[in-house]
Amino acid sequence: MSTTVVEVENLSFRYDKRLKENILSNISMTVDQGEWLAVIGPNGSGKSTLAQLLVGLIEADSGKIRIKNTVMDDTSKWKVRRHIGIVFQNPENQFIGTTVQDDVAFSLENLNMPYDEMKFRVDQALDLVGMSSLRHHDPSQLSGGQKQRVAIAGILALKPSILVLDEALVMLDPKSRRELLTVLQNLKRKENISILSITHDMNEAALADRIILLESGKVKNCGTSEQLFVAEPDLEPPFPELLRRELLKRNRNIPNEYMTEEEMVNWLCKSRLTV
Template sequence: MARPTILEVNDLTFRYDLRKDNNTLSSVSFSVQQGEWVAIVGDNGSGKSTLARLIVGLLEAEKGTITIDNEILSEDTKWRIREKIGLVFQNPENQFIGTTVQDDVAFGLENNNMPYEDMKLKIEDALQLVGMETYRLKDPSQLSGGQMQRVAIAGILALKPDVILLDEAFVMLDPQSRRGLFSTLKYLKENENITIISITHDRNEAALADRILVMDEGKLIQEGTPKEVFSTNNQLEPPFAEQLRRKLNAKGRKVPQTYMTEDEMVKWLCR
């Protein structure tokens, strides 16, 4: 049975300067199903981050519509819609409010008038998910960049939104932290039916998604599964496992002749 559509973008067009003809986004259309992980990739200036800000109502489109959970985004509906979607920026300092880590995670919950005892449990669960429970009383400004980002993500996870939108959110994290959070997001997708939209330059992150959207100069030029996109788009650097497969193939090793995920590569190497 097909999953319901949680996000629909239709004919979206945007210019930062209406006096100029060059569009930042031009007639972008796509939909995302509930519980799906979609990665949006493209070079700098392709319009990825602008798209993220339009989706959460931080910018207003010149043309087109954004529908979230069957409700069209507008000036009248954006506050209700923002309760359903959480945005994590590249720079975590942009999102800090509280004087301690736990205060910062609690901020959104307090705005929702959540009872204190329920709030304590939500904060504890969210901090455990990102591995920051022992830092709950720390001043966020004293944390490393990677730790700050994990706290910012915890603040979103505590709210359990329908959609988590990650705008280059893992750039400042070390590889171990990234792997841990990728596992957390996969768990939330599969067990909580949370939709994930990740805007990223990292091809290994994109390879984890169910589907990839490729942006170029403000246009959506390709979409498909990681296998479909990385097998056909020679302009995109493939994820590590596929790079390894291609190098082994070029050296004459007997490797599978089709795209391989990291898990498939590990299984093949361990035969």
């Protein structure tokens, strides 16, 4: 039986209290332990605002956020942040240490963690993201993908239950993006960590267990990638589905239903199709 680690109930927020229009209006959602939830939507739909609310960087006007059964408020947010961490679009804004390992250890030092435990957690976090060999490097001299790995390691060292990615992969080249997505899939499988990714990338969203579509600050739709991309034809689908639709237009004998990347690759190999 799954355990719910994030509960959002009728959440509303606006930056300018003088205006009546909300950035978010009556948002309700849940995230289970070990689940990957993607949040998509056009610019201005409230995606990044939702991420900031979930980690307590801003406070909701109304509604409730529960993280592992603790209601988020001004007094509980420091306790809640032990369970949830966020990685932003630009990882350099999160770097503090002069070496990779020092940066990952920084938050643990602030907790006055014993040295042996801190060393174990740093080693483990760097190993999880494949950065152990660069532990003595200056974070600012790393590639974009490596910087994001270090930022994720810094959060993982705190052993959170939930990892929030706020457009964390948007600035990466395709190769770095694919590598990091593989890292995240492995983390989800090995550590049973919950992932909530705010993204414009439909290929990233398609990897999630569920997708929430925000529009004008409200939940327009929610479901699996298959359910969402079938129900919302105006959404640009991930590449495998885009390819399937194009092949249908060319009257190729391809299944008339949504296909994941794995399903598309398997079908292409079996059919030996020349596009």
